[in-house]
Amino acid sequence: xxxxxKQKNIRNFSIIAHIDxxxxxxxxxxxxxxxxVSKRDMEEQILDNMxxxxxxGITIKARAVRLEYTADDGENYxxxxxxxxxxxxxxxxxxxSLNACDGALLVVDATQGIxxxxxxxxxxxxxxxxxxxxxxxxxxxxxxxxxxxxxxIEDVIGIPAEGCPAVSAKTGLNIxxxxxxxxxxxxxxxxxxxxxxxxxxxxxxxxxxxxVVVYVRILDGTLRSGERIKLMNxxxxxxxxxxxxxxxxxxxxxxxxxxxxxxxxxxxxxNIGDTRVGDTVTHAERPTSEACPGFKAVQPMVYAGxxxxxxxxxxxxxxxxxxxxxxxxxxxxxxxxxxxxxxxxRCGFLGLLHMEIIEERLxxxxxxxxxxxxxxxxxxxxxxxxxxVRIDNPSNYPSADEIEIAYEPIVKASIITPTEYVGGLMxxxxxxxxxFHDMKYIDAQRVELHYDLPLNEIIYDFFDAxxxxxxxxxxxxxxxxxxxxxxxxxxxxxxxxxxxDALSFIVHEDKAYGRARKIAEKLKDNIPRxxxxxxxxxxxxxxxxxxETVKAMRKDVLAKCYGGDITRKKxxxxxxxxxxxxxxxxxxxxxxxxxxxAVLKLDDDN
Amino acid sequence: xxxxxxxxxxxxxxxxxxxCDFCSFAGRGxxxxxxxxxxxxxxxxxxxxxxxxxSVDTVYFGGGTPTLLxxxxxxxxxxxxxxxxxxxxxxxxxxxxxxxxxxxxxxxELRSLGVxxxxxxxxxxxxxxxxxxGRIHSYADFVETYGNARAAGFENxxxxxxxxxxxxxxxxxxxxxxxxxxxxPEHISAYGLKVEExxxxxxxxxxxxxxxxxxxxxxxxxxxxxxxxxxxxKYEISNFARAGYESRHNIKYxxxxxxxxxxxxxxxxxxxxxxxxxxxxxxxxxxxDITEERRVISPAERMTEYVMLRMRMSEGVAxxxxxxxxxxxxxxxxxxxxxxxxxxxxxxxxxCRTRFSDKGFFxxxxxxxxxxxx
Numbered sequence: 010x011x012x013x014x015k016q017k018n019i020r021n022f023s024i025i026a027h028i029d030x031x032x033x034x035x036x037x038x039x040x041x042x043x044x045x046v047s048k049r050d051m052e053e054q055i056l057d058n059m060x061x062x063x064x065x066g067i068t069i070k071a072r073a074v075r076l077e078y079t080a081d082d083g084e085n086y087x088x089x090x091x092x093x094x095x096x097x098x099x100x101x102x103x104x105x106s107l108n109a110c111d112g113a114l115l116v117v118d119a120t121q122g123i124x125x126x127x128x129x130x131x132x133x134x135x136x137x138x139x140x141x142x143x144x145x146x147x148x149x150x151x152x153x154x155x156x157x158x159x160x161x162i163e164d165v166i167g168i169p170a171e172g173c174p175a176v177s178a179k180t181g182l183n184i185x186x187x188x189x190x191x192x193x194x195x196x197x198x199x200x201x202x203x204x205x206x207x208x209x210x211x212x213x214x215x216x217x218x219x220x221v222v223v224y225v226r227i228l229d230g231t232l233r234s235g236e237r238i239k240l241m242n243x244x245x246x247x248x249x250x251x252x253x254x255x256x257x258x259x260x261x262x263x264x265x266x267x268x269x270x271x272x273x274x275x276x277x278x279x280n281i282g283d284t285r286v287g288d289t290v291t292h293a294e295r296p297t298s299e300a301c302p303g304f305k306a307v308q309p310m311v312y313a314g315x316x317x318x319x320x321x322x323x324x325x326x327x328x329x330x331x332x333x334x335x336x337x338x339x340x341x342x343x344x345x346x347x348x349x350x351x352x353x354x355r356c357g358f359l360g361l362l363h364m365e366i367i368e369e370r371l372x373x374x375x376x377x378x379x380x381x382x383x384x385x386x387x388x389x390x391x392x393x394x395x396x397x398v399r400i401d402n403p404s405n406y407p408s409a410d411e412i413e414i415a416y417e418p419i420v421k422a423s424i425i426t427p428t429e430y431v432g433g434l435m436x437x438x439x440x441x442x443x444x445f446h447d448m449k450y451i452d453a454q455r456v457e458l459h460y461d462l463p464l465n466e467i468i469y470d471f472f473d474a475x476x477x478x479x480x481x482x483x484x485x486x487x488x489x490x491x492x493x494x495x496x497x498x499x500x501x502x503x504x505x506x507x508x509x510d511a512l513s514f515i516v517h518e519d520k521a522y523g524r525a526r527k528i529a530e531k532l533k534d535n536i537p538r539x540x541x542x543x544x545x546x547x548x549x550x551x552x553x554x555x556x557e558t559v560k561a562m563r564k565d566v567l568a569k570c571y572g573g574d575i576t577r578k579k580x581x582x583x584x585x586x587x588x589x590x591x592x593x594x595x596x597x598x599x600x601x602x603x604x605x606x607a608v609l610k611l612d613d614d615n
Numbered sequence: 616x617x618x619x620x621x622x623x624x625x626x627x628x629x630x631x632x633x634x635c636d637f638c639s640f641a642g643r644g645x646x647x648x649x650x651x652x653x654x655x656x657x658x659x660x661x662x663x664x665x666x667x668x669x670s671v672d673t674v675y676f677g678g679g680t681p682t683l684l685x686x687x688x689x690x691x692x693x694x695x696x697x698x699x700x701x702x703x704x705x706x707x708x709x710x711x712x713x714x715x716x717x718x719x720x721x722x723x724e725l726r727s728l729g730v731x732x733x734x735x736x737x738x739x740x741x742x743x744x745x746x747x748x749g750r751i752h753s754y755a756d757f758v759e760t761y762g763n764a765r766a767a768g769f770e771n772x773x774x775x776x777x778x779x780x781x782x783x784x785x786x787x788x789x790x791x792x793x794x795x796x797x798x799x800p801e802h803i804s805a806y807g808l809k810v811e812e813x814x815x816x817x818x819x820x821x822x823x824x825x826x827x828x829x830x831x832x833x834x835x836x837x838x839x840x841x842x843x844x845x846x847x848x849k850y851e852i853s854n855f856a857r858a859g860y861e862s863r864h865n866i867k868y869x870x871x872x873x874x875x876x877x878x879x880x881x882x883x884x885x886x887x888x889x890x891x892x893x894x895x896x897x898x899x900x901x902x903x904d905i906t907e908e909r910r911v912i913s914p915a916e917r918m919t920e921y922v923m924l925r926m927r928m929s930e931g932v933a934x935x936x937x938x939x940x941x942x943x944x945x946x947x948x949x950x951x952x953x954x955x956x957x958x959x960x961x962x963x964x965x966x967c968r969t970r971f972s973d974k975g976f977f978x979x980x981x982x983x984x985x986x987x988x989x
Contacts, residue, residue, distance in 0.1 A: 538828070540959060540981070563832035563974070565981040568807040568853045573622055573868050573882040575920060576889055576908060582923065585984035 026116035027124035089271035098360035109226035112140040112195030119153035125486035149177035200268030206230030221278035247276035309357025316353030318378035329375035416492040426483035441466035507596030538562035624878030633749035636811040638880035656695040663699030673864035676710035714752040722767035740794035773802035778834040801860035931970025
């Protein structure tokens with residue numbers, strides 16, 4: 010078979026959708042229907058192999074897998090399927106995956122219709138020039154209305170949906186229609202397997218035995234094990250150890266991977282910084298003349314300090330962040346120090362969920378206990394001297410008299426909601442300093458709202474508030490917009506008269522009093538009694554705007570001696586001494602990492 | 616001859632109280648009790664072989680409820696002790712006692728066997744608080760038992776109280792103190808309620824409403840002042856007595872003196888070792904080896920224990936005694952670590968002694984866990 014013939018039978022595609030519309034379940038059924046995974050080995054959401062993903066029922070990482078399919082036309086096809094995340098924070102992960110594909114299955118829930126991420130992901134696919142194949146899912150549910158959803162897809166996204174597959178990924182109904190649509194509607198890759206090698210890195214991870222495992226889409230050329238490769242951006246060169254394909258339960262070696270294919274490379278790469286996602290792999294001897302355009306550098310939206318609960322674990326934390334970064338290009342970090350928390354890292358995230366996921370992965374996969382400071386966005390401050398600075402850490406915020414104008418980032422938010430919740434959600438956006446743009450009816454029951462909202466309001470429990478005011482029905486998408494002038498203040502907290510840098514944050518003037526009171530109360534509830542009374546003060550500059558008091562400790566005694574059981578008492582004191590060692594010293598006040606976290610945790614109670 | 620204290624654990628109760636995590640088997644008795652007593656006598660005989668150079672100056676029956684033993688059981692145990700040990704004349708023989716488990720006749724016979732100190736569990740003079748604790752008796756039951764004990768010839772009676780119990784207030788505790796002192800016992804113990812895992816209170820978690828830290832502190836201070844004004848000196852964190860009526864047995868624990876414990880869950884400190892028996896009563900009766908956590912106390916540990924225990928007492932640590940035992944000055948070891956607590960009035964050093972102040976006693980865990988090495 011010539012390469013052209015072989016390529017014509019390859020289909021590279023992603024599955025994209027709004028969160029919970031059934032991407033991963035559809036991926037499960039496709040794996041089953043193509044007998045890539047036998048029924049016996051099947052487990053739910055098989056591609057979500059991180060424990061965290063299975064527990065939360067969400068996809069965090071895109072997953073690539075190769076499968077084979079004999080179509081109705083009698084020909085054998087190779088599918089490279091990439092399952093992608095659906096949450097707004099992980100758009101970047103989706104857009105990278107799309108670059109390795111020629112088409113996308115856009116899954117839409119037949120009971121929910123188009124949601125915010127349906128739109129966002131469809132636009133990403135259009136931007137990448139992908140052929141979009143709509144798939145209507147969950148038609149087994151009584152409230153399913155596939156015809157209405159078909160209409161929405163045509164009207165709102167503007168792609169034909171007449172005759173698109175309507176399936177139940179849960180029961181397996183009509184799955185073969187999806188497979189045939191992939192063969193029929195998604196174009197085969199083009200590329201010259203005899204041309205100089207040009208391969209796009211779209212993902213990578215660190216394996217302690219293999220070193221860095223790089224996932225590539227081969228655009229041109231052929232790569233074999235033993236060959237010497239060069240990474241065009243970093244200039245690093247390696248000898249390839251293995252190439253191959255992604256099987257559902259691991260890697261499968263092959264002699265070569267060719268133009269049009271998706272596969273992996275290992276080359277004993279130990280230095281994590283050498284392999285950047287978006288870089289181009291070529292042969293060292295016969296390089297391609299032009300690199301792939303690469304990916305737009307990712308813009309973190311949210312920053313927070315991450316510190317090891319045990320200061321001695323700083324090195325472990327750095328190591329863990331480096332390894333995670335390889336697998337999650339959106340994560341950025343640099344060292345910072347805090348008087349209260351010691352040595353740690355200022356990390357940039359795509360959003361709150363991303364931040365939460367990184368924290369959990371660090372704690373689970375690397376066995377670290379962490380303290381994370383309150384999330385912050387990047388502010389731009391024009392100083393009186395004319396210089397403009399970017400502030401991602403409240404500690405570096407200039408004093409009020411140095412500031413000419415402060416700017417904060419705005420996001421363009423799109424909210425899709427059933428009409429009955431519009432009133433409540435508009436109140437919410439108003440309360441969060443939003444500027445209303447327009448409201449479009451998707452149909453008689455649902456509307457799309459457009460607002461400009463300050464990002465720092467979004468990162469303060471906006472998503473939870475949105476869900477609770479719409480009984481979970483509203484969906485949100487946003488993209489970073491401009492910076493606008495804003496009346497910002499830095500809110501500081503003092504314990505026993507000493508400022509605790511890790512507690513400071515930047516807030517709009519109008520919100521300062523409310524937030525100050527709330528945090529002061531939380532501090533009061535979570536700081537254990539000390540030997541002395543501890544005043545808690547919230548301050549803007551030198552002005553105190555809220556105060557609370559933690560009363561002095563009065564009781565910490567073992568009154569009874571348990572009939573000569575001295576050992577028990579000794580153990581009790583010993584344990585207490587151990588606990589004290591873990592305490593963080595915030596000025597003259599001792600606080601356990603748990604209490605500190607409780608204070609910093611964003612509210613979910615309003 | 617070296618002195619030795621003896622502790623006898625009696626792990627039987629009519630009913631388990633809501634806060635209790637001591638080793639006791641509620642509702643088991645009859646045959647089991649007499650088998651248990653036989654096992655105690657057997658062990659007393661065995662242990663005595665190691666105690667040639669010792670004379671016994673205190674015996675303490677604790678529980679559980681020792682007064683669930685028959686007079687005959689008491690007699691068997693006391694005989695075993697006299698047969699196997701050298702018992703000093705004037706030896707203090709104490710027994711714990713629950714109200715409504717001992718009548719006048721019983722107490723008379725106990726007294727005539729040589730038991731000369733009775734420690735009665737009262738806990739509270741308020742009926743609602745007794746119910747909340749799961750006690751089986753009323754205040755009137757206590758008064759009756761107390762009267763019977765006096766009639767039976769007990770001249771050294773102690774009563775146990777608790778503070779920090781559900782429904783209790785500073786006023787209701789004050790009423791309990793009033794009621795008890797009007798009876799004029801020689802000794803009073805007042806313990807703060809501690810919620811232990813595995814007890815009914817422990818299982819109630821947040822459902823259990825208790826007086827807060829400040830109320831407990833007020834109760835403790837009230838107790839200290841109230842009892843001092845009526846001639847009861849505080850000689851240990853939780854123990855108060857008329858002069859000369861301090862519990863000699865309990866003082867052994869705090870002074871690091873030697874004692875042997877017999878029965879399930881009983882603890883011993885003997886020959887430089889601490890060891891304890893397991894809680895398994897069936898194994899105990901069958902005579903299987905049930906010693907647990909036997910460990911030799913190193914010199915460093917001995918010093919830590921010494922400070923931990925001595926500081927429970929109002930007399931605190933005498934610098935001269937500390938130097939004699941450990942060859943180091945107390946101030947040179949602990950002075951610096953204690954400085955801030957001294958400045959804040961939690962610790963007092965005067966006349967070559969270091970001790971806790973009243974408010975210092977009440978946060979003694981905090982201070983000891985800070986200054987001691989483990």
